[in-house]
Amino acid sequence: MQRMTALFSAALLATGLMAGTAHAQQADGQAQDPMATQQAPTQDFSDQQLQQFADASQEIAVISQEYTQRLQEAEDEAAQQEVRAEANDRMIEVVEDSGLDVDTFNAIGQSIQQDPEMMQRVQEMASQS
Secondary structure: OOOHHHHHHHHHHHHHHHHHHHHHHHHOOOOOOOHOOOOOOOOOOOHHHHHHHHHHHHHHHHHHHHHHHHHHHHHHHHHHHHHHHHHHHHHHHHHHHHOOOOHHHHHHHHHHHHHHHHHHHHHHHHHHH
16 A cells, blocks of 8 residues: 555656645645655656656546545545545556566655656656657
């Protein structure tokens, strides 16, 4: 579950949708991953990996928007957990279909948050696809 939550968080951060769902994550009382706030060394990723990340992020952005609305409409905690689990399953599928594994996707997501040049490259790749 931790891994799926990390993917969901990284996906939202990577696609710039975190602001819209931050209240939902805070409301369920989940603590932020302490590793996400620490400065991790920027890794070198291939252009192919960055392109795969860009492509997967675009699909995940659509999924995130769809599930954010469903999450807000969920009536209780159990319903919210069900929506989150379904969203995470779909996001994992998108990441794996892109050719990346979840850990690499998350690592790229964290790296682009700390490296404006890498973020710019990924944004350019996303706009060209």
